[in-house]
Amino acid sequence: MKKIYINISLLLSLLFVLNSCEEEDYDIGEITTPTNLTVETEVLGVTEEMPDGDGSGAVTFNASADNAITYKFIYGDGFEEVSYDGTTTHNFNENGVNDYTVTVIASGTGGVSSNLTTTVTVFSDFSDPETKQLLTGGSSKTWYVAAAQPAHLGVGPASGGAPDLFTPVYYAAAPFEKAGADVSSCLYEGELTFSLEGEEIIYNQNNMGSTFFNASYGADFGGSGAEDQCLEYDTSGPKAVSLSPATSGIPEDNSTGTVINIAGGGFMSYYFGASSYEVLSIDENTMHVRGVMGNDPSLAWYLKFTTSQGAEEPEEPEEFETEFEELTWSQEFDEPLDTELWNFETGNGENGWGNEEAQYYTEDNAEVVDGNLVITARAEEMNGFDYTSSRITTQDNFEFTYGRVEARAKLPEGAGTWPAIWLLGADIAEVGWPETGEIDIMEHVGNQQNTIHGTLHYPGRSAGNADGDSILVENVSSEFHTYTMEWSSERIVFLVDGVVYHTYQNNPDSPFNKDFFLILNVAMGGTFGGEIAEDFEESSMEIDYIRVYQ
Known part of the structure; x- marks a missing residue:
């Protein structure tokens, strides 16, 4: 020293x-x-x-x-x-x-x-000729934000368990989320060019006169500081680039182990105070990087890039055709909650149900009101916890294999809320998690208002490395929307209002070929729910119906 x-x-x-x-x-x-x-x-x-x-x-x-x-x-x-x-x-x-x-x-x-x-x-004795070649194309190559891809921009914890280090678990932007009605945004219009001059890498960013700033930096450049926004900021001029070994501890299967360092305060498309980016993956046409936020080292931001211009009109999705037409089970919530069907899980579980959740589950926060099941999270002290809510399941009472599940629901709002409609393998007690498998039909967090997540957890793809995607849906807390999951031996498909946004190819070796049961809950905070608003009082998930077709 x-x-x-x-x-x-x-x-x-x-x-x-x-x-x-x-x-x-x-x-x-x-x-x-x-x-x-x-x-x-x-x-x-x-x-x-x-x-x-x-x-x-x-x-x-x-x-x-x-x-x-x-x-x-x-x-x-x-x-x-x-x-x-x-x-x-x-x-x-x-x-x-x-x-x-x-x-x-x-x-x-x-x-x-x-x-x-x-x-x-x-x-120093480090070189990565493969990354240098892919980054520059051997002479010069231009990259663009992959606007059409889900999670082209996202954020997660900068340190902690390994799965959290290479996945934007707190927030992942849906395709074209940061664009207006005309599919244009300064985030999507910039050109990032990496060139070789001898053995040296030189970087030029042409942002067309505007830069997309993180809210916490916006006020420093003339913005409001209230939200992410495009501001006039000149990024022209060459900047030297070096490559160095990564020190984040991300497993080698999920990172190239190489960091791109940009001199002179240079950055890649989205300004969040970073000039160094760990390359998680790179090939001829795509690149996925991660950088630690300059004024909050607990956060890491993720960006995906492509060699083709990203801001193009997305193709119209194909109309979905279901395999299952016969209604075999439903809950319309026209009567008081059937406690012979639904089990209440109370308390805070182990380590906040494994997710560091902040609520204490009770039997008093779920009720049927005017034809809707209403699960309410409240800011109130109970048994040492600052929030209460409810979690109910059909374990041992209704379990099934394959089918189409539809739930019409309106979601709570407020930073820290985390509602979910999901399935868990019926053999959870025997094999544990994630071996049992988990199907999250709908997850939403108030810190990512209007972003809906559909996710699968199974061995090798669980927690922050889960197999899922997200979609932007307007007015999820003020209007009812239909959340659908169709499950067969060949595939598992996730939809919102009939629009497909994620598909998994099922196989005989997966855990998704046996009975599962339903779970409905509203959590608070935790590893996915994130920071809870100081002024939060209460908010509810309202479910009109849940139907299973087979």
């Missing part, structure tokens, strides 16, 4: 020249200069045999100062970065053992700052 310490005493003189017909008092607030700036550096992978590191070129920096708000690291290799907590890891990519002069600038209120420099010596 190498530690550099400097105590800086600054004399700050401020001169105000005020010209006015009358004397006025001006209060500009307290200006504080960062002092006692220190920085610790650690070259990763140092051993007795490799005193300058393991060849990754990775160095961790930990800066601290009294009264500092942000820390800017100028690495001396053409790259720089702003850290809010003073901690960062940077990969130096010139092969061999090299010295780099690093400048750290600690900024306080009023724009005043202190700085120091230090030198790091680090060994």
Whole structure:
């Protein structure tokens, strides 16, 4: 561990020249200069045999100062970065053992700052000729946001369990979601060109004069800061690119292990404060990347790119033809809830039902009102939990194999709500999860208003790596919509209002060839529901009917 310490005493003189017909008092607030700036550096992978590191070129920096708000690291290799907590890891990519002069600038209120420099010596021995070739096409290649693909933009946790690290579990944009009625958006119009100049990669982004900004950065560039929006921002000019090894811990089956680093604050289409992107997958025509949000390192954003212009009118979906016509079971909710059919599951389960959910399930939050089953989540304390709701199942009472399930429902709203209509394998007690299989006919979270998810969980594809897709549906909390899942030995199809948005090819080795039972619930928060709004009081899922055709 190498530690550099400097105590800086600054004399700050401020001169105000005020010209006015009358004397006025001006209060500009307290200006504080960062002092006692220190920085610790650690070259990763140092051993007795490799005193300058393991060849990754990775160095961790930990800066601290009294009264500092942000820390800017100028690495001396053409790259720089702003850290809010003073901690960062940077990969130096010139092969061999090299010295780099690093400048750290600690900024306080009023724009005043202190700085120091230090030198790091680090060994780098990384190359990925395959990614370089695919990224540049061997000379020059232009990429576009894959607007027609689901999850072309998404967000998930930056760290945690491995499945969460390569899937946008919090939010995934539906095709063309960020476009207007004319299927145009600055997110979809930009061109990203990577070119080879000798052995060096040069990056040019032509954003046609506008950039799509994350809401938390919009105010810095003249926007409202209330939502993601397109703002005028010039991204022209070449920027150097380096490739470095990934350090996220994502399994090699779900990542190339290579990170694209863009110098000069460059970014890829969507501005969320990142200049480094882990390449999850890349081939001749598609690329999937992941970057950690600059002002919130707990979040990772995902982008998909294609070599063909993304903002094209989507094709009209083919009309769906069902295999199942005979109504064999239904719940119309014209009578009080049949408790001989529906089981109440109460409490908070183990670890919030395995999802860190925040609610306590009761038998009092579900009732039949005016022909609808109403499950209500409320902000109220019970048994140590701040929210209540209900969860009911047909386990041991109604279980079936194959068929078409239709549910007409209106969904709750509010950040943190997480309603679901789903199926679980009847042998859950014997084989466990995900071996039993899970079919989520409809999932929705209030933090992704109007996005509907249809998902399958099974061995190898579960939790954040589940097999699913999403679709944008307007007015899900103010109007009833029909959520459908058709299930046979050949396929499982998910629809909303008759529109197909995900299809799974079933097979004899899958867990989806046996009896399943129904579950209806409204959860709060958790790994998928996300942060709960501070002003949340209550909201309900209303179900008009559930019907099974076989």
